Amino acid sequence: MKERKISEAIIRRLPRYLRHVTMLALRNEERTSSGALAAQLDLNASQVRQDFNCFGGFGQQGYGYNVKVLRHELARIMGMLSWYKMVIVGAGNIGTALANYEGFDLARVEVCAIFDHKPELVGKTINNKPIFHVDQLGDYIRENKIDIGVLANRRTSAQEVTDIMVEAGIRGIWNFVPLDIVAPVPVENIHMLESMMVLIYKIHQNQLDEDEEAEEKENEED
Amino acid sequence: MKERKISEAIIRRLPRYLRHVTMLALRNEERTSSGALAAQLDLNASQVRQDFNCFGGFGQQGYGYNVKVLRHELARIMGMLSWYKMVIVGAGNIGTALANYEGFDLARVEVCAIFDHKPELVGKTINNKPIFHVDQLGDYIRENKIDIGVLANRRTSAQEVTDIMVEAGIRGIWNFVPLDIVAPVPVENIHMLESMMVLIYKIHQNQLDEDEEAEEKENEED
DNA sequence: TAGATTGTTAATCGATTAACAATC
DNA sequence: TAGATTGTTAATCGATTAACAATC
Numbered sequence: 205m206k207e208r209k210i211s212e213a214i215i216r217r218l219p220r221y222l223r224h225v226t227m228l229a230l231r232n233e234e235r236t237s238s239g240a241l242a243a244q245l246d247l248n249a250s251q252v253r254q255d256f257n258c259f260g261g262f263g264q265q266g267y268g269y270n271v272k273v274l275r276h277e278l279a280r281i282m283g284m285l286s287w288y289k290m291v292i293v294g295a296g297n298i299g300t301a302l303a304n305y306e307g308f309d310l311a312r313v314e315v316c317a318i319f320d321h322k323p324e325l326v327g328k329t330i331n332n333k334p335i336f337h338v339d340q341l342g343d344y345i346r347e348n349k350i351d352i353g354v355l356a357n358r359r360t361s362a363q364e365v366t367d368i369m370v371e372a373g374i375r376g377i378w379n380f381v382p383l384d385i386v387a388p389v390p391v392e393n394i395h396m397l398e399s400m401m402v403l404i405y406k407i408h409q410n411q412l413d414e415d416e417e418a419e420e421k422e423n424e425e426d
Numbered sequence: 427m428k429e430r431k432i433s434e435a436i437i438r439r440l441p442r443y444l445r446h447v448t449m450l451a452l453r454n455e456e457r458t459s460s461g462a463l464a465a466q467l468d469l470n471a472s473q474v475r476q477d478f479n480c481f482g483g484f485g486q487q488g489y490g491y492n493v494k495v496l497r498h499e500l501a502r503i504m505g506m507l508s509w510y511k512m513v514i515v516g517a518g519n520i521g522t523a524l525a526n527y528e529g530f531d532l533a534r535v536e537v538c539a540i541f542d543h544k545p546e547l548v549g550k551t552i553n554n555k556p557i558f559h560v561d562q563l564g565d566y567i568r569e570n571k572i573d574i575g576v577l578a579n580r581r582t583s584a585q586e587v588t589d590i591m592v593e594a595g596i597r598g599i600w601n602f603v604p605l606d607i608v609a610p611v612p613v614e615n616i617h618m619l620e621s622m623m624v625l626i627y628k629i630h631q632n633q634l635d636e637d638e639e640a641e642e643k644e645n646e647e648d
Numbered sequence: 649t650a651g652a653t654t655g656t657t658a659a660t661c662g663a664t665t666a667a668c669a670a671t672c
Numbered sequence: 673t674a675g676a677t678t679g680t681t682a683a684t685c686g687a688t689t690a691a692c693a694a695t696c
Contacts, residue, residue, distance in 0.1 A: 213663070215627055219620035223604065237677065245606075249677095250665050257679060265678040266672040282623055283630020301523035307604070311622045351629060376629040378622065382445065382529070384467075390628035392621050398441035399614050400533045400600065401504055405437055406612035407573060407598040408505020435687070459653065471653095472689050479655060487654040488696040 214255050220245060221255070222278040228271045237268035287312045289350045290378075293365050294357030295320040295335055298380050302354060303330040316348060321361075341365070345372035355379045436477050442467060443477070444500040450493045459490035509534045511572045512600075515587050516579030517542040517557055520602050524576060525552040538570060543583075563587070567594035577601045 224245055228236055238252040245252075256262065256269075262277045263269045279285060290308070292299045295318050303318050318330055319338045326337045336344060338357075344350065353369040355362050355377060362381040369377065376390045382397050446467055450458055460474040467474075478484065478491075484499045485491045501507060512530070514521045517540050525540055540552055541560045548559045558566060560579075566572065575591040577584050577599060584603040591599065598612045604619050 211663075215624055216620075218627065219617075219623040222623070223620070239677080248665060250667090251663090253678065253680085254664080261679060263678055264672060265670070266676045268677060282627045283633070284623070284626060288626060288629070297523035297526045301519035304519040307619060308622070311619055311626060313622060313626075352625065375632065376625045378625055390625055390632070392625040392628075394616065394618060394621055395441075396616060397529060397533055398438075398445070399616055400530070400535060401441040401444070401506070402437055403574065403598045403600055403612055403614040404506060404510060404533060404535075405440065405504045406614075407510070410597065410612070411505070433687075461653080470689060472691090473687090475654065475656085476688080483655060485654055486696060487694070488652045490653060 210258055214258060217247070217255060218278065218282055221252075222275070222282060222284075225271060225275045225278060229275050233271050235268050235270055236274070238263070240268075284312050287314060288352055289314055289316050289348060290352040290354060291316055291341070291345065291350050292318045292354040292356055293320075293338065293341065293369075294318075294355070295322070295325050295330065296356065299354070299356035300330055302356060303333050313352065316350060317344060319344075321357075338365070342368045342372040345369060345374055349373075351375045353377050355381045355385065357381065359383050432480055436480060439469075439477060440500065440504055443474075444497070444504060444506075447493060447497045447500060451497050455493050457490050457492055458496070460485070462490075506534050509536060510574055511536055511538050511570060512574040512576060513538055513563070513567065513572050514540045514555075514576040514578055515542075515560065515563065515591075516540075516577070517544070517547050517552065518578065521576070521578035522552055524578060525555050535574065538572060539566060541566075543579075560587070564590045564594040567591060567596055571595075573597045575599050577603045577607065579603065581605050 221241070224241065225236070238249040238256075241247070241252050242249040253263075256274075259277070259281050262273055288311075290313050292302055292315060295303075299318060299320075303315055308315060315331075315333055318333055318335045319341050320326070320335055321338045323337065325335050328335050345353070350372075351374070353365075353374045353376075355365060357365060359381050362379070362383050363385055366377060366385050366387050370387050370389060374389060376392070377385070377387055379385055379391055379393045380396070382395055384393075385391060443463070446463065447458070460471040460478075463469070463474050464471040475485075478496075481499070481503050484495055510533075512535050514524055514537060517525075521540060521542075525537055530537060537553075537555055540555055540557045541563050542548070542557055543560045545559065547557050550557050567575070572594075573596070575587075575596045575598075577587060579587060581603050584601070584605050585607050588599060588607045588609050592609050592611060596611060598614070599607070599609055601607055601613055601615045602618070604617055606615075607613060
């Protein structure tokens, strides 16, 4: 059961599979199939089977996939059988929203602390999580074996904070700063403005298409 | 200058080009080249030229690309010469963070109002933006010709709210709810938990690799 | 002119889809 | 057994990369 060289495209489909199969489990569905999953997730049945078979095949000919088994296998593959400790750097809008977010349990993530550079915030809490000064970030990560660091601070200090976290042994970085940061550990970016711009691009294209249609219609009338 | 059938992969690189070229402009750099951009953005020079040439080629042999021209062309291509009006549905953690966010100007987006179902929030403001009751969402979109609707509410009502917005003529949806919503207009998803799970997958894989290395080392010692 | 770099065609690579034997 | 659906190999499609003539 060698699980190597999985393409980025496949990795990014895994959470969607897990989310969907979890829903099926909640509905008490017992079995599913590549065809059903493909229809529900707007994929191709072959693709679904190819994806699963990267990890060793946990279906049965003539039956399909058992929902409970599939769900557990997906969770195992994604490393979600153990818990991960996380710290948030930046107690601004995004940092605060993340600290208040109640959904991290689903990904087996525990928010341990928040760090900020403003002295007036130090000592306070958000959602019962303590706020420390960013000067203590490295020590805290080392002492508490923190796995994940969230960059939700200002862009000017993003790379600096990254370096501190890497030095202290962080294992992955979740980056909300609109900047490409450099690190020897996995980095996941949430680039909200880029997402927004993609949306605007598509809206704009629709507008152009409509304008063109309207023009053609006008020409017909001539 | 027909701009059609641009692949999703290219569309998703456009905001990064724009972000980088904007930075070059701020640094007062006058020219750049496909080779330089490729090195800076970790892409391939051919790819950069292919991407730009989908939109008609705005470089010059022997010279490269003028930063100002390139920046303006990218902004034009992405539809960022006009402004877009946005409403946020849901005044919870994420909705509040978005209402407070000061960076939307960059994407030419104006936050006009926030909607929530809680009566006690109606009449208040967040960052000087009024909060209305979600019952008024459709009328508000129609009357104010709102372009973009943000789903930052509870998952149970996400599809329902989507239908109301579509009915009222919304042109695009920015979805923060961990759910695949269905709409006849462009939908951009920010699925934070899925991003987190991808990060955890990669951290977990690194762990497996390390464990394996350690094992091999032990075997060597035997 | 010589050097540089584009625009564009051709080659390669990888991901998706189709097909089908294996088998529950 | 017959029907269903997997696991897996082969075919197709599309995206990335290489190559090079055009030209500034």
